[in-house]
Amino acid sequence: MSITYEEVRNFLYSESRALDDKQWDTWLGHYDKEAEFWVPSWDDDGELTTDPQSEISLIYYARRDGLEDRVFRIKTERSSASSLPEPRTQHMISNIELITASEHDAEVRYSWLTNSYRYKTTDTYYGSAELTLVRADSGELKIKRKKVVIKNDCIHHVVDVYHL
Numbered sequence: 001m002s003i004t005y006e007e008v009r010n011f012l013y014s015e016s017r018a019l020d021d022k023q024w025d026t027w028l029g030h031y032d033k034e035a036e037f038w039v040p041s042w043d044d045d046g047e048l049t050t051d052p053q054s055e056i057s058l059i060y061y062a063r064r065d066g067l068e069d070r071v072f073r074i075k076t077e078r079s080s081a082s083s084l085p086e087p088r089t090q091h092m093i094s095n096i097e098l099i100t101a102s103e104h105d106a107e108v109r110y111s112w113l114t115n116s117y118r119y120k121t122t123d124t125y126y127g128s129a130e131l132t133l134v135r136a137d138s139g140e141l142k143i144k145r146k147k148v149v150i151k152n153d154c155i156h157h158v159v160d161v162y163h164l
Contacts, residue, residue, distance in 0.1 A: 001103055002101045002102055002103050002106075003098075003101045003102070003103070003105070003106040003135065003141065004101070005096070005098045007141060008096060008098055008108055008133065008141070009096055011030070011141045012093050012096065012108075012110060013093065014030070015027060015030045015143075016091035016092075016093060016112075017091075018030070019089060019091060019161070019162045020089050020090055020091055022086065022162075024071040024074060024075055025071070027161075028064070028067060028068060028071055030142065030143055031064045031067060031142060031143045031146075032134060032136070032142040032143060032144045033063070033064050033065075034063055034064065035061075035063065035064045035067070035142070035143050035144055035145065035146065036061065036062055036145045036146070037059065037060070037066070037067055037143075037146050037148075037161075038052050038057060038059070038060050038061075038145075038146070038147045038148070039057060039058040039059040039060070039148045039149075039150060039159070039164065040055075040057050040058070040147070040149065041055075041056050041057055041058050043055075048149065058150065058159055059148075059159070059161070067161070070160075074160070074161075074162075085118060086118075087116045087117060087118035087162070088116070088117045088118070089114055089115065089116045089117075089162050090114065090115045091112060092112065092113045092114070093110055093111070093112050094110065094111050094112075094113075095109075095110055095111040096108065096109075096110040097109045097110065103135065104134060105132060105133060105134045105135070105144070106132070106133045106141075107131075107132055107133075108130070108131050108132075108133060109129070109130050109131075110128065110129055111126075111127070111128050112127060112129055112148075113125070113126045114162075114163055114164065116162075123156065123157065123163075124152075125150060125152055125155070125159070125163045125164065126150075126151055126152065127149045127150045127151040127152070128148075128151070129146060129147065129148045129164075130146075130147045131143055131144075131145060131146040131147070132144040132145040132146075148164045150164070
């Protein structure tokens with residue numbers, strides 16, 4: 001049986017909830033060991049960069065171990081983007097599209113909006129995400145590839161994974 005829209009929706013909600021609840025290990029559990037996580041940047045001509053190996057990216061990890069390092073730095077207060085107090089976030093997901101689906105994998109696109117509060121200031125980040133989901137041997141869905149596009153023109157702080 002193919003991966004269903006309901007499975008995808010529930011999976012995306014679960015990932016967002018883990019970020020909002022600062023359940024970092026649970027959040028990492030949504031990612032396959034070989035997962036690529038990429039946030040391209042906008043170039044001077046207003047076009048997204050297309051190659052994380054040769055162009056600037058806001059965030060790029062070729063494998064999940066990069067995300068694991070990121071979480072370690074967040075949890076141990078060694079993150080340049082986060083400090084005490086940690087920001088409070090609320091992720092909202094909409095326009096979920098199941099582009100293709102089989103019993104083993106799916107291509108998904110969705111829109112997202114995250115409000116982040118820290119130091120008596122609320123910042124809003126928004127954009128879209130494209131991802132490839134795979135069904136693990138355990139039957140659970142895992143993210144194999146995630147590309148997050150931030151549509152904000154101006155970002156006043158260093159962006160971290162919990163902003164997306």
